[in-house]
Amino acid sequence: MGVAYSGGADSTALLLAAARRWPGQVDAFHVHHGLQAAADDFVRVCTAVCARVGAPLHVVHVDATHASGESPEDAARRARYAALATAALAQGTKCVLLGQHADDQVETLLLALSRGAGLPGLSAMPARFERGGMVFYRPLLQTPSDVLRQWLVQQQIPFVDDPTNTDERYTRNRIRARLMPALAQVFPQFLATFARSARHAAQAQAVLVEIAMQDLTAAGNPPVIQAVQALSTARQANLLRHWLLLQQATPSAAQLDQLLHQVVACTTRGHRIHLKVATGHVTRQGGSLHYAATATDR
Structure with missing residues (x-):
C-alpha cells in the first residue's frame, strides 16, 4: 500500500x-x-x-x-x-x-x-x-x-x-x-450536495460511454459514415467523441460540431471531409471516417 x-x-x-x-x-x-x-x-x-x-x-x-x-x-x-x-x-x-x-x-x-x-x-x-x-x-x-x-x-x-x-x-x-x-x-451543505452532483454526472457519463461503445461496435471502427448518420444527432456526437478519445484526440466543442455538420452533409461519393481535430485530422476514406495525428505532434 x-x-x-x-x-x-x-x-x-x-x-x-x-x-x-x-x-x-x-x-x-x-x-x-x-x-x-x-x-x-x-x-x-x-x-x-x-x-x-x-x-x-x-x-x-x-x-x-x-x-x-x-x-x-x-x-x-x-x-x-x-x-x-x-x-x-x-x-x-x-x-x-x-x-x-x-x-x-x-x-x-x-x-x-x-x-x-x-x-x-x-x-x-x-x-x-x-x-x-x-x-x-x-x-x-x-x-x-x-x-x-x-x-x-x-x-x-x-x-x-x-x-x-x-x-x-x-x-x-x-x-x-x-x-x-x-x-x-x-449553502452550508454545499460540499456534500455539490459532490453528490459530481457523482450523478459520473454515473451519467458511464452510461454514455456504454452506449458509445455499443454504437461504435455497430458502426465499425473506424466508423462507417452511413451507420453514423442512422443515429440521432446526440448519439452521433456521443459516438464520434468516444471514437476520437480512443484515438487520443480530444475534440473541442466547435470541432465536434463541425464534424457532425460534415457527417450529415456527406451524402455523395465526392463529398470530402478533412477537418482539424486536436493534434490531427479527421478525413473521409471511402465510406468511413479516419483519424491521423500530424507527424510533427507524434
Missing part, C-alpha cells in the same frame, strides 16, 4: 490513517518538484512524520517544466502521477492512495463549470483510476478539509502549508479563497 505524501494536512491525515489501518504495510512517496525554496523543508517534515508512524519514505525528484502552451499546474500534475507510478511499481506497491478531499472535489467541479465542461468535466475527480500501470484511489473525497485538519491537531501530528496554495494568480486558489467561503454562507 502506498500513500502519496506531500507533507500537507490532507496527505498527512491519509498517511496516519493508512499506517494505523495497515501497520507495517504502508510506504510513503514524496514527489520533490524542486519548484520552490521550501521543498527541502517539506522533505524534513515528511521524514520526521514517517519515522513517527513507521512508514518508509521514498523521495522522488521530478522535472515539472511545462511545455509551450501547457499550464504549470498541468505539467506538475502530469509529472507527479508519472513519478508516483514509477516509484510505486519499483517498490512492488499494488496501489497508491491520494489525499484529495471534498473541498478539492468541489473546486474541481467549479473549475469545470467555469470552462463550460460536459459530463466528463462535471464528474470531477474519480475515486479510482489507473495511470502509468498503477492503480490510484482517492478515499477522502467525501471528507471536508476542516475535519482532516482538526483531527491532525488532536493527534499532534505536524504538517506543512504549501505557500503556493494562497497565490491567487491561480484560478483554483481564487475559488478556494473567495468563492468557497461565499458558498458556505449561502
